[in-house]
Amino acid sequence: MAVATTSRTPRQSRPASLGAESVTRNEHTEFAETPTTVGAKKKKTSSTKGSGKKGKSGKRRRARVTLDPSGTLDTTSAEPLSRPKHKGDERGWTDRVRAHRRRQASVSVVLDQTFGRFAESDPLLWDRRAYLMLVGIVYDRLANDEADIPTEELIALAKLLAESRRADSQSHAARVETQAKEQCAGGSDDASSASGNGRLPDAFGDVVRQIYGTNVPGAARA
């Protein structure tokens, strides 16, 4: 299962860099000691006030300026006045997206560890309602809810999934047996390979043990 990361195209991360650029622009003029516009001057004082730490902003300034040695990010007369509102919006958006991505990445790790083996073992499971419900609810609760996940609900759904898997496995085994009988002339190899497709995933026994506290009958015998 893919893990959602912050990997976005340069275009998509543009808003954040735009914000940074606009800071650089103002500070670039500060370095040059030739502020071209009133807007740039105003911007400089407000950013100094906002940060409250001269040293910190100085560090950032140096780092940014090295990224633009040619000075192509020079300020224009109109931009600084129109920038701040837009920049604030973009920064707010970038922060929100970053926080959301972090949460999604954590959720994907949990989902991957919990369901990854199932998804790999049997693609047919994707269409099963129990599986969808469980995965969807786990994602919903972890990614969207601030409150705790009700354990009872998860256990109920996990049981539903386990029962569904067991029923599927039994019906599939019965179907394979019928097919094997129909192909009785030298069809034993096909039957065994077909039953291999329908068997429970290796980790299924662990899941049942965790939920019910007992072993799967087949697994116990094995």
Next chain:
Amino acid sequence: MANGRDTREIKRIRNETLVALKVLYPAALQAEQILRSLLALFPTLEFDALKRDLHYLSEKGYVERVATEDERDKALTPWRRRWFRLTPLGMEVADHCIHDPALEE
């Protein structure tokens, strides 16, 4: 601009829809759950707008509806309870292996 939303927001919503479904790939999410996920980023988003976007993404082949076994008549399932998952093409777009200008800012 469509229904009061600007182009940038429309693209963002569509992108975030793909990202949410990517987290769960190959599993699916209900439209209601997708909406709840998007509300964290777009507090004013309404379900009808998301419905349009799901239609759009489905027609582009990025998202597909998953009908579960107990849905006897797919058309009768309420929209909020319908399941959607990424298609392989949608996964490639979400991973930025394929670039779609309609989804890029």
